[in-house]
Amino acid sequence: MNDDTEALALYRSGREGNLYNGNNEAQDNGDSVVHQLELNNVVRSYKVRENGKRTSRTILHNINLHIDSGEILCLVGPNGAGKTTTCKIAGTLLTPDSGDVRIAGIDAVRDPLRARSHMSLLLGGESGFYRSVSAIDNLRYFADLAGVSYKDREARIAQALDRVGLSEVSKDKVQTFSRGMWQRLHIARAMVAQSDVLLLDEPTTGLDPENSRNVRSLVQELRSQGVAILLTTHEMSEAEKLADSVAIINDGEIIARGSVSQLAQSQNIDHVSAYSYEGEELPDEMIDQIRALDGVMWCEAFESHGVWNVTVMWNTPYEVQEKLALPQGLHMLGNRSASLEETYLAILENVHATSGTQNIDELSEVEASNE
């Protein structure tokens, strides 16, 4: 499937009605709590060839996720954990083997066409637009497919192009765009469609820091307009900046979900302390001594500009830690909460310690069975 037909396959039937937040069917069905995006007990397998035999391999096991209006959920996890597959199922590009997907209250498995008119999907990279057509004509085309009325279309497109900083190049062919411009055009498409749900698979991968920041601020703007956003990323600092909640997926299972501080609490992480050590060489015994202290979960040291920095993660409160005798020569720099990256690594380490690591990319031949 080429990029253009892929884009078409996704949007072909979005023309039924211009359904925006204000006209959300989720609010019409009488339920008191309806999430904008819901995945309930989603299971998905692929047919793969292992040792010369065709067999079915479960990629997603009972995925449960929900996202409300004006919420960003960041889905993070190791390579091959199932993030893109989850996005594709939420985006109705793949059907689950079992389980339920609801977009703006619509059963997206039974009625994907209607569900699509409430959702925009950005799979990242340079795909999803007609390359030899201008940016503005692409947006007109997708606006029509999304059911935007002719009356509103031009104003919405002009506003979206302006907001993503592409007004001046709106008549240029998309094939001349850089990766950052593609990503911003995708976001403009979601703005024009005024989708209730936005699915972003690694939207800043390969972008320079300035473009990444631009994309993040556009995503935040869409959240403030009430869009429910599922975003996958490998950048923990990005997830930390954007997420209202974070879900960690590993081997096709959601192993933790919550705010960064809830995730840290779930691991009994109390805080992280930073120390400096001014000697020329940091003795290995010193690190061992720190690791042996009551309440130390993890300790790491690195040298920068002639000063050793020592970071310690504690599961005891600060007041308890203060009373412990630390090795001579360490100077306390300060205490802080654990970062998402530190928490994520602690969670995965626990999972590997209890279940043993499985490299799910070790398949010899992989065949798509898709639908």
Ligand SMILES: Nc1ncnc2c1ncn2[C@@H]1O[C@H](COP(=O)(O)OP(=O)(O)OP(=O)(O)O)[C@@H](O)[C@H]1O
């Ligand atoms: N069409 C397919 N046929 C068979 N297996 C597939 C297919 N697509 C994905 N997989 C497998 O499903 C698993 C999950 O893939 P997925 O792309 O969802 O992971 P991911 O978390 O997005 O990875 P990454 O972080 O590397 O992008 C991987 O083991 C992958 O090899």
